[in-house]
Amino acid sequence: MNIVVCVKYVPDAQSDRTFSDDKTTDRAGVDGLLSELDEYAVEEALKLVEAGEGEVTVVTIGPDEAAEAVKKALQMGADKGVHISDDAIHGSDAVATSLLLAEAIKKIGQPDLILTGMGSTDGLMNIVPTMVAERLGLPAVTLVSSLEVNGSTVTGRRDGDTASETIEASLPALVSVTDQTNEPRYPSFKGIMAAKKKPVETWSLGDLGVDAGQVGLNNAWVQVESFEARPPREQGQVVTDEGDGGTKLAEFLSTHKFV
Amino acid sequence: MPVERLLPTSDAEDLLALTREIARKELLPRVDAAESSATPPRDVFRTLGRAGLLSLPYAEELGGGGQPYEVYLQVVEEIAAVWMSVAVGVSVHSLTCYPLAQFGTAAQQQRWLGDMLGGDQLGAYCLSEREAGSDIASMRTRATEADGGWTIRGTKAWISHAAHADYYTSFVRTDDTAGKGISCFLVPADAPGLGFGGPERKMGLAGDPVAEVIFDDVPVDADRMIGERGQGMAIALSALDAGRLGIAAAATGLAQSALTAATAYAKERQQFGRVIAEHQGLAFMLADMEAATASARAAYLFAARLKDAGRPFGKQAAIAKLVATDAAMKVTTDAIQVLGGAGYTTDFPVERYFREAKVTQIFEGTNQIQRLVIARHLLSENA
Ligand SMILES: Cc1cc2nc3c(=O)[nH]c(=O)nc-3n(C[C@H](O)[C@H](O)[C@H](O)COP(=O)(O)OP(=O)(O)OC[C@H]3O[C@@H](n4cnc5c(N)ncnc54)[C@H](O)[C@@H]3O)c2cc1C
Numbered sequence: 018m019n020i021v022v023c024v025k026y027v028p029d030a031q032s033d034r035t036f037s038d039d040k041t042t043d044r045a046g047v048d049g050l051l052s053e054l055d056e057y058a059v060e061e062a063l064k065l066v067e068a069g070e071g072e073v074t075v076v077t078i079g080p081d082e083a084a085e086a087v088k089k090a091l092q093m094g095a096d097k098g099v100h101i102s103d104d105a106i107h108g109s110d111a112v113a114t115s116l117l118l119a120e121a122i123k124k125i126g127q128p129d130l131i132l133t134g135m136g137s138t139d140g141l142m143n144i145v146p147t148m149v150a151e152r153l154g155l156p157a158v159t160l161v162s163s164l165e166v167n168g169s170t171v172t173g174r175r176d177g178d179t180a181s182e183t184i185e186a187s188l189p190a191l192v193s194v195t196d197q198t199n200e201p202r203y204p205s206f207k208g209i210m211a212a213k214k215k216p217v218e219t220w221s222l223g224d225l226g227v228d229a230g231q232v233g234l235n236n237a238w239v240q241v242e243s244f245e246a247r248p249p250r251e252q253g254q255v256v257t258d259e260g261d262g263g264t265k266l267a268e269f270l271s272t273h274k275f276v
Numbered sequence: 277m278p279v280e281r282l283l284p285t286s287d288a289e290d291l292l293a294l295t296r297e298i299a300r301k302e303l304l305p306r307v308d309a310a311e312s313s314a315t316p317p318r319d320v321f322r323t324l325g326r327a328g329l330l331s332l333p334y335a336e337e338l339g340g341g342g343q344p345y346e347v348y349l350q351v352v353e354e355i356a357a358v359w360m361s362v363a364v365g366v367s368v369h370s371l372t373c374y375p376l377a378q379f380g381t382a383a384q385q386q387r388w389l390g391d392m393l394g395g396d397q398l399g400a401y402c403l404s405e406r407e408a409g410s411d412i413a414s415m416r417t418r419a420t421e422a423d424g425g426w427t428i429r430g431t432k433a434w435i436s437h438a439a440h441a442d443y444y445t446s447f448v449r450t451d452d453t454a455g456k457g458i459s460c461f462l463v464p465a466d467a468p469g470l471g472f473g474g475p476e477r478k479m480g481l482a483g484d485p486v487a488e489v490i491f492d493d494v495p496v497d498a499d500r501m502i503g504e505r506g507q508g509m510a511i512a513l514s515a516l517d518a519g520r521l522g523i524a525a526a527a528t529g530l531a532q533s534a535l536t537a538a539t540a541y542a543k544e545r546q547q548f549g550r551v552i553a554e555h556q557g558l559a560f561m562l563a564d565m566e567a568a569t570a571s572a573r574a575a576y577l578f579a580a581r582l583k584d585a586g587r588p589f590g591k592q593a594a595i596a597k598l599v600a601t602d603a604a605m606k607v608t609t610d611a612i613q614v615l616g617g618a619g620y621t622t623d624f625p626v627e628r629y630f631r632e633a634k635v636t637q638i639f640e641g642t643n644q645i646q647r648l649v650i651a652r653h654l655l656s657e658n659a
Contacts, residue, residue, distance in 0.1 A: 092290070203298055206328030206341050209290045 026083035054134035056201035092204035108234025115148030156186035325395025356529025361483030367522025372399030400441035458508035480631030534611035572600035591653035
């Protein structure tokens with residue numbers, strides 16, 4: 018089974034994240050890494066391929082540094098990488114991102130399965146996976162916490178607040194996985210050395226046959242108008258129990274509409 | 277800010293990045309609880325092993341990572357900066373593989389070394405005894421010949437990983453001539469008659485389980501003797517030359533952590549209307565701590581580079597162990613001073629660093645013994 022995993026290079030959530038003058042995420046000023054949510058998708062792909070056969074190809078879109086995300090996935094054990102990089106892509110929204118990913122997947126050669134994380138740790142739009150599936154005309158099984166491939170179908174379990182759904186789709190399909198799916202492995206030192214010899218291709222818009230007018234900040238459907246740092250958390254409120262602690266707590270919860 | 281390092285290859289840079297990632301995600305969240313409850317983190321070693329971090333300095337043909345000491349030691353330093361007990365464990369494990377890797381026959385290496393370096397196993401190094409600490413040649417644990425093999429009887433003391441290890445690299449007496457009568461054996465954990473004392477109640481390094489290893493007529497096959505009969509003392513000392521560098525690197529990481537904690541605190545804590553770092557008396561203390569830590573690092577790296585170049589490095593290893601562990605003691609002591617009363621509480625990690633630093637001046641040859649080694653080298657060199 019051949020699997021493509023879409024991965025994203027994101028600013029390290031541990032560092033101070035900032036925005037550039039054009040109100041896009043500043044990717045140059047902070048350390049970046051493979052989105053931790055995508056590690057679950059890479060791990061799932063590796064497990065599926067290790068249990069059978071086939072290849073795992075990872076694809077990312079982003080500036081030069083984004084090659085690091087591909088490298089990390091290759092160190093974990095993926096076989097090949099594709100890095101889509103073009104100055105014109107800067108500031109692209111989810112619509113353009115999904116177009117580029119869909120075109121890249123076609124160029125790689127339609128896989129049996131496309132895996133993605135549940136969202137990126139920076140953008141949090143969580144819409145790209147479904148858009149990619151739509152563009153490729155494939156079923157999308159999103160937000161699963163476990164999945165199983167049997168012959169020509171994939172079955173995933175999606176845990177909601179009140180129920181767990183079991184969803185089945187025919188292959189090829191796109192599946193997005195949550196952080197409950199598995200325990201992503203660390204690369205091993207041998208994996209790090211092996212990764213250096215694995216093929217990584219860098220594709221431009223031209224390679225994908227995508228017009229610059231379809232992507233980039235100026236063509237985005239969504240514009241960031243302004244942003245503000247989240248205010249620091251306010252001091253908590255202490256409820257003293259003078260025999261009526263329960264009532265006071267219930268009042269607090271209902272005035273704040275927690276219950 | 278990670279420590280500035282000059283690494284020889286991009287592989288080494290990636291390896292250090294991997295080490296920092298594992299330290300941040302797997303070690304940091306657990307160190308406080310494990311150290312305060314004295315729980316040996318056996319599974320942490322499996323994680324490190326799977327990532328290939330337990331076999332770095334051994335040749336790839338033997339199943340190791342093929343990394344120079346210069347790189348391996350910086351990995352140990354990074355681990356120590358987050359969890360000293362684990363760094364000491366990595367260094368001790370490396371030490372336990374050394375006799376077989378260096379002095380074993382090809383057949384012995386074929387049979388055991390792959391598993392020892394494979395990442396799942398953890399070793400213990402049985403050299404010290406209650407009455408034979410610095411003076412190891414006076415050891416009394418003895419192996420007697422018995423039906424084509426050996427029977428070991430006696431008690432080793434202060435053994436790290438005792439009762440948790442998968443094998444015991446053991447030095448025991450095979451005849452009476454003091455230093456020349458010692459041989460090295462590889463004893464499996466499931467050998468009949470092998471027992472353990474209760475864990476020592478130590479002032480620090482709680483995650484490193486240390487106990488007696490009791491050999492109650494333990495039968496060992498003849499082919500488990502590593503090196504020649506009577507070569508044990510030479511093997512032990514040669515292993516310690518390399519092992520000391522691991523302790524020097526770990527002590528450096530510990531000093532670095534104390535320095536980092538102290539610097540961060542000094543930039544926030546206000547007294548007399550300004551942050552305490554702006555009082556020169558305190559800033560100079562931080563400067564001395566930085567200088568001590570950097571010298572420790574320079575000392576172990578120079579010894580490592582000599583070793584990697586195939587040159588004699590015993591004197592430099594002893595210097596590195598002395599300089600780095602004394603630096604760790606000084607820097608961790610001063611870190612408490614920088615934090616004032618807060619530093620003396622268990623709410624901050626520096627008091628733990630201080631307790632952990634002390635042992636580095638004691639094990640793998642006390643710092644008096646390091647001076648003895650340095651002086652011997654110095655006085656026997658041609659002037
Ligand atoms: C936490 C911990 C873990 C350990 N792990 C291991 C292990 O895994 N395997 C192992 O084999 N051992 C281990 N040891 C033992 C350790 O190596 C010994 O404690 C050490 O070698 C010192 O021996 P000793 O404690 O008997 O002290 P002693 O040798 O009794 O020394 C007491 C004091 O006398 C000084 N002294 C001794 N001889 C001289 C001399 N000739 N000149 C000047 N001063 C001298 C010493 O420097 C020291 O200050 C461990 C110890 C500790 C505390």
